[in-house]
Amino acid sequence: MEKKTAKDIIFSILPVVSIAFLFALWVYVSGKNPDFFPTPAMTIERLNDLIKFPVSRISVFGHIWASLQRVLIAFGIAIITGISLGLAMGWNKYVHAFLGPIFEILRPIPPIAWIPLVILWFGVGEFPKILLVFIGSFIPIVLNTFTGVKMVEPIYLNVGKVMKASTLLKLMHIVLPASVPAIFAGLKAALSSGWMVVVAAEMIASRSGVGFLITRGSESYDIALILCGMIIIGIVGAVLSVILTYVERWLCPWRAEQK
Secondary structure, three states, X not given: OOOOOHHXXXXXXXXXXXXXXXXXXXXXXXXXXXXXXXXXXXXXXXXXXXXXXXEOOEOHHHHHHHHHHHHHHXXXXXXXXXXXXXXXXXXXXXXXXXXXXXXXXHOOOOHHHHHHHHHHHHOOOHHHHHHHHHHHHHHHHHHHHHHHHHOOOHHHHHXXXXXOOOHHHHHHHHHHHHHHHHHHHHHHHHHHHHHHHHHHHHHHOOOOOXXXXXXXXXXXOOHHHHHHHHHHHHHHHXXXXXXXXXXXXXXXXXXXXHO
């Protein structure tokens, strides 16, 4: 059994210390003016009420699921289209020459900036929210996949040529596996971006979702409800990130060993 060093112990303790510090800061600030910034006890009590009593006839878990559904649908579509397009751009110089400038223009535009335009075009139904999440997720996946393809060692491709592998075989068995770490970096950025976009979209025009809970708290000056919504956003986002990290470790075990 490997013995833990002092450095390992410090790294294990630091996350707990940071959360404890954040909680202590919350207690201190809220103690000054609980009406302006609810205490942890008040927030927990409001969360308990939120679980017991539906908001807009939907339970808190229903609101969480509404947001997750929008994110997962858009994220799934973004994965399929984004990885495919990123592979094409990285592999074919003509595709990159044609599409590269478009993505260079779109990349600096924040996904939230699309909200007014998408609402004007498509209204306030489910499709606009899913489309906004797709926009926020699609571009990071494409660009990171493209970068991953470009970072593939030429020696691997030369082996494929020697073995007389077809283009499809080289893409599926050499390029794609070698690009997985870069692709997952893009997936993490895309999932984070998509989660932020759906919450923002729900705050502007929605009758369900975590963003709607925050808007309802703002309209009724229920600061504890706003805090509950923010905490839910943080917890769900962290859980999604952890799940993606474990999937990455499963697909790229050598990365975990390097760390």
